[in-house]
Amino acid sequence: MTVGLAVFRGWFVQWDLVCDREYLKDLSQTILVAGVIFGAMVFTSLSDHLGRKPVFLFTQWALAVVGVANAFVPNYHAFLALRFCTGALQQVYKECAETTTPQTRGHNSVC
Numbered sequence: 001m002t003v004g005l006a007v008f009r010g011w012f013v014q015w016d017l018v019c020d021r022e023y024l025k026d027l028s029q030t031i032l033v034a035g036v037i038f039g040a041m042v043f044t045s046l047s048d049h050l051g052r053k054p055v056f057l058f059t060q061w062a063l064a065v066v067g068v069a070n071a072f073v074p075n076y077h078a079f080l081a082l083r084f085c086t087g088a089l090q091q092v093y094k095e096c097a098e099t100t101t102p103q104t105r106g107h108n109s110v111c
Contacts, residue, residue: 012053024076027080032083032087034085036090036091039090059089063086
C-alpha cells in the first residue's frame, strides 16, 4: 500500500503539478473534452464515408494502444497529447452506443 502511494506522489512531484502549477491537473480534463469535440467532428464524417464498422474497429484498437501508452508516458506534454487522443477516440464508442436501442446494445459486438 505504501509503494502505491509513493508512486502516486512521485507522479505529481515528477511533473511538478503541485503548488503554483496545480491548475495543470484541471488542464488535462479540458484537453480530454477538446479531444471529444474534435473526435465528434472528425470521426462522424469518417464513419459516413468509410462505414461505421471499420472506423469503430480502428478507434477501439487505437484506444487500447493509447491507453497503454498513457500509463508509461514520460512527461506532462506527452500525457496531454495522449489525453486529447483518448477523448477523440472514445467519442466513436459513445456515438455507436447511442445509435443502437437499449435492448440490443449488449448484443452488438460492433455497431
